[in-house]
Amino acid sequence: MAQYKLIHCTINGKEVEKMVDVRASLTDLLRNDFHLTSVKKGCEVGECGACNVLIDGEAFNSCIYLAAWADGKHIRTLESLTGPGGEISDIQQAFMEETAIQCGFCTPGFIMTAVEILETKKLYTRDELRKLLSGHLCRCTGYENILNAVEKTMKRRLGVPVE
Amino acid sequence: MYDLKALYEAESVEHAIRLRLEHPEAQIIAGGSDVLVQMREGKRAGKELISIYGIDAMRGVTIDEDENIRIGSLTSFSHITRDPIIQKYINVLGEAVDMVGGPQIRNIGTIGGNTCNGVTSADSASTLHAWEAIVELTGKNGVRRLPIGDFYIRAGQVDIRAEEGEIQTAILIPKASYENTFGYYIKYAMRNAMDIATLGCSVNVRLSPDKKTVARARIAYGVAGPVPMRAQSAEAVANGAEIGKEMIDRFGLAVLNDINPRDSWRASKAFRQHIAVEMAKRCLFESIKRAGGEI
Numbered sequence: 054m055a056q057y058k059l060i061h062c063t064i065n066g067k068e069v070e071k072m073v074d075v076r077a078s079l080t081d082l083l084r085n086d087f088h089l090t091s092v093k094k095g096c097e098v099g100e101c102g103a104c105n106v107l108i109d110g111e112a113f114n115s116c117i118y119l120a121a122w123a124d125g126k127h128i129r130t131l132e133s134l135t136g137p138g139g140e141i142s143d144i145q146q147a148f149m150e151e152t153a154i155q156c157g158f159c160t161p162g163f164i165m166t167a168v169e170i171l172e173t174k175k176l177y178t179r180d181e182l183r184k185l186l187s188g189h190l191c192r193c194t195g196y197e198n199i200l201n202a203v204e205k206t207m208k209r210r211l212g213v214p215v216e
Numbered sequence: 217m218y219d220l221k222a223l224y225e226a227e228s229v230e231h232a233i234r235l236r237l238e239h240p241e242a243q244i245i246a247g248g249s250d251v252l253v254q255m256r257e258g259k260r261a262g263k264e265l266i267s268i269y270g271i272d273a274m275r276g277v278t279i280d281e282d283e284n285i286r287i288g289s290l291t292s293f294s295h296i297t298r299d300p301i302i303q304k305y306i307n308v309l310g311e312a313v314d315m316v317g318g319p320q321i322r323n324i325g326t327i328g329g330n331t332c333n334g335v336t337s338a339d340s341a342s343t344l345h346a347w348e349a350i351v352e353l354t355g356k357n358g359v360r361r362l363p364i365g366d367f368y369i370r371a372g373q374v375d376i377r378a379e380e381g382e383i384q385t386a387i388l389i390p391k392a393s394y395e396n397t398f399g400y401y402i403k404y405a406m407r408n409a410m411d412i413a414t415l416g417c418s419v420n421v422r423l424s425p426d427k428k429t430v431a432r433a434r435i436a437y438g439v440a441g442p443v444p445m446r447a448q449s450a451e452a453v454a455n456g457a458e459i460g461k462e463m464i465d466r467f468g469l470a471v472l473n474d475i476n477p478r479d480s481w482r483a484s485k486a487f488r489q490h491i492a493v494e495m496a497k498r499c500l501f502e503s504i505k506r507a508g509g510e511i
Contacts, residue, residue, distance in 0.1 A: 099321060188320045
């Protein structure tokens with residue numbers, strides 16, 4: 054017999070209330086109930102990072118996070134980065150400039166981890182960034198351009214010269 | 217959707233104990249990075265789950281009234297690594313759990329889950345063994361504390377009494393264990409991220425005041441046997457010994473008396489034995505250096 058739970062949370066800054074099936078993952082909730090399709094269904098076992106979202110500022114693979122746990126949490130997906138006039142954010146722009154995207158499937162997950170990294174306002178080395186981004190798989194780019202995009206945005210935001 | 221029969225969410229430790237007694241067949245879920253994946257694979261499909269993830273009282277690192285470092289069982293790996301108490305007194309634990317999976321896994325994975333699943337390859341387990349951690353279990357009859365070495369019974373099985381409604385509530389590091397002690401952890405794996413240890417080795421030392429001899433050395437492994445284990449004959453070689461290259465070599469070789477790795481698809485027994493010696497030496501070398509010794 055199906056079991057439901059009423060949850061209250063904020064999704065991309067908006068307070069919402071939803072009756073969730075307790076069997077649902079957070080990926081299911083975000084995609085099916087809120088049509089936030091930047092949250093990709095990849096491996097669904099927490100290995101590829103395509104479903105990554107921010108929960109209270111930390112990156113989580115939403116495929117292995119129960120929708121019922123979202124109660125009381127602040128959830129952000131890639132859609133939250135859109136400006137009021139539909140503009141894209143600096144990190145998305147950098148992904149375009151650096152050709153850090155090919156098929157695009159891994160991109161929302163990578164960008165949300167990048168947001169977590171950028172919000173620490175710390176200057177990381179290339180090796181540190183590599184480790185911080187290691188929870189994502191990309192089969193197109195070979196990662197170098199993704200690292201370039203994140204490094205460039207980090208330096209721009211911190212006012213550090215970009216080579 | 218997960219193939220789960222029912223979800224019971226505990227709001228407090230007492231509530232979790234009650235739920236456990238009411239639903240003896242149910243599986244406890246903390247962060248879920250093992251349980252949900254196994255459910256997806258069909259291994260735990262159709263089960264009832266008792267979620268303890270929402271019990272915030274079981275999160276965080278503190279120093280208790282007996283000066284133990286107390287790590288709430290639901291503290292995530294990333295929070296352990298960033299915690300100032302961990303960084304000050306047992307930095308090696310923060311470094312070890314910073315090698316688990318990848319960043320998102322370290323945000324969801326908990327130290328309680330990492331130990332309760334009874335897996336030998338757990339990155340926290342060898343360090344917790346090497347620091348003689350105490351596992352705190354809370355059940356209907358109150359709190360039970362036992363040394364982590366006794367907590368592990370066999371591969372995949374730990375001493376938690378479901379019939380008493382027990383859950384693991386904290387891991388403690390006694391002052392006698394962490395005081396003036398410095399350690400180092402090496403994880404040997406095929407990849408730098410998102411991989412399981414082929415072998416894990418954690419060493420720590422306390423040096424004599426003049427930093428010429430090892431006052432106390434402890435070493436433990438993951439994947440050197442069915443459960444994480446200490447290497448006591450190696451410890452005996454180092455305890456009280458004068459610091460030097462020759463002693464470190466003898467220490468490394470002595471681990472072969474203690475460990476019992478197996479052939480698996482990840483690596484052969486012979487290979488694991490080979491790297492076990494080298495990892496012991498390197499870990500001891502680094503631990504001595506961190507303790508201020510010269511080699």
